[in-house]
Amino acid sequence: MPSDTARPGLWIAGAGGVGREALDTALAAGVPVAGFLDDHSHGATVRGLPVRRPADLGRGAPYLVGIADPAVRHRLAALLDGLGGEPVTLVHPRALVAPETVLGPGCLVMGGAYVSSSVRLGAHSQVHYNATVGHDTVCGERVTVYPGGNVSGSVLLADAVTVGSNAVVLQGRRVGTGAFVGAAAVVTRDVPPGEVVAGSPARPLRRTAP
Structure with missing residues (x-):
């Protein structure tokens, strides 16, 4: 070694x-x-x-x-x-993490990100620069929100979900394990596990292994 x-x-x-x-x-x-x-x-x-x-x-x-x-x-x-x-969890000093929010071990929150009140980020999740996660959202482990992604309040992102750059997940939606939300997509309905969605409103393209 x-x-x-x-x-x-x-x-x-x-x-x-x-x-x-x-x-x-x-x-x-x-x-x-x-x-x-x-x-x-x-x-x-x-x-x-x-x-x-x-x-x-x-x-x-x-x-x-x-x-x-x-x-x-x-x-x-x-x-x-x-x-x-x-x-170790890293939070950029120009990110804002609101009260009653819990970040699991190994999380990365980049500059300009906003993680709102009463959010839970699972272990090894990432919120990239200028992305937002709304109040009462629950993220599983290894969730990724790419730059400019906007996750609204009371959303459930299961393990290994990816939200693409400038994508939007609307209030109260559920996104299943391993699903991928494409760049600039607008999620208006729940997304099943392993599905890849794109467009506005977001529609399925194909399925991945969850």
Whole structure:
């Protein structure tokens, strides 16, 4: 194991776009970052930080999975938890998280995001920049709301749901496990598990494995 995996600071799993945005969030929040964990670019340097293999994470080391794909996020979180890693939640100082809202371990909330009152974000969920999550919404684990996405109040987003950029999920809707809401779609009806929807109003395109 490379000795620098024991250095103090957060390890970000994923050195791609979301991983670097997670680094931006950490820097803005004053959270020291030790480096990245990425099988594809291990041994390299990204933004001046070392890149190591995820399997090299030391026991007790803090980590955050900075990858958009919920299936990959699930796999990496399970690996890092098994190694004794500790998931950390990051909130950008220019994000707003309202009272009575609970963020699970490993969540990422980027700059300009607004998470309203009495919301629950499950473990390893992501709310990207300028996205909003309305009051009393419940998000399962590994939910992703892409930039500009607008989730209205009292919505249920099940595990591994993705809401695309500038998409809208209207009040009280239910979106099933593994469903994908395409960019700029407007969800006016409940979405079954594993379904991909697009358009305004949103209509099914195909199904994915939930």
